[in-house]
Amino acid sequence: MEAISDDFENLIQWAKNGDERAMTRLITIHKGLVFTIILRMTNDYDASQDLTQETFIKVFMNIKKVKNTDHLKPWICTIARNVVRDYFRKAKRNQTISFEDVKDLHGHSEIEITRKRIIIQDALAKLAERDRMLLTLAYYQGLSLKEVAEVMKMNEANVKVCIHRARKRLRKHLEGYEHELLSAS
């Protein structure tokens, strides 16, 4: 079978024409990013699996709208964010997550659970939806500040200010855990 290249322009073009291999490749490249965002937002492993699939379904149903490959990643993140918002709205859930949800996550062996992860996820769960999204995107290695700004529909300067504030709020929730964070694996 002919190998498929990772050139985004070609992949998108092929995906627009319904090429399944191109679609699979695009999913493989972006599924980690989408799943990370959704899991950090919901803290529910099963729901995150389902919402990740839903995100990609929406991506491929609207892929014809993609004109510029530079905007692909922020566009996928925006769809993931909207899917999470719909999930919160439909489930009539409060957009802040309870500690019970964080504990639910720990029942899944697919995700390695460390003491540090529990502490940080718990602190993150106490933040508002926008702060959680901002920090998830800002700390994610593959996204630039410009791309974060595009997803959050803000300008870069605003994003920086908001990240500062969100970080401070997260840090406040982590007060008293510093020693554990530094010593935990």
Add this chain to the structure above:
Amino acid sequence: MNSCQQAERLIDYLLKQLTDEEKKEYETHLKSCQLCRHELQVEQAIESELSVELQPGFIENRIRVRLQVRQARDMRSLWMYVFRMVVYGVTAALVGIITIPFLLKLPIISFTDLGKYANEAAELLGQIAPVNTFLIIFEICYVAVFLASMYSLAQIRR
């Protein structure tokens, strides 16, 4: 919390937003400020956790299957939409053709003929009351609109 005046620069340092000169300056500051060093370590611990990419496992096939099902459903919805529009359009046209001349009191020859035949048929059938042609056509139209709406609703629900 860090009470050092340079504390605000920490996040810029971590997000690589400082210029080379600012970065060097801040790193020099870090050497002399224990508070900032401690804060940097905590921030690095947070960053090392939040920068981890979590993986959902192999979901590619499931997405493709769900996508095919969704596309097929959408295609059916599209045809249903077209069908509904045609039904509504034809019904509206019929109602318009009948009601507008009636409201404007225009002569409707074909309807009069129809009424004549209907009355003859009613007489043949032994009915006493004459048949009102307009009433019959209106009733047929209302029944058609009602059935079309019910059918559309049933399709939407399905």
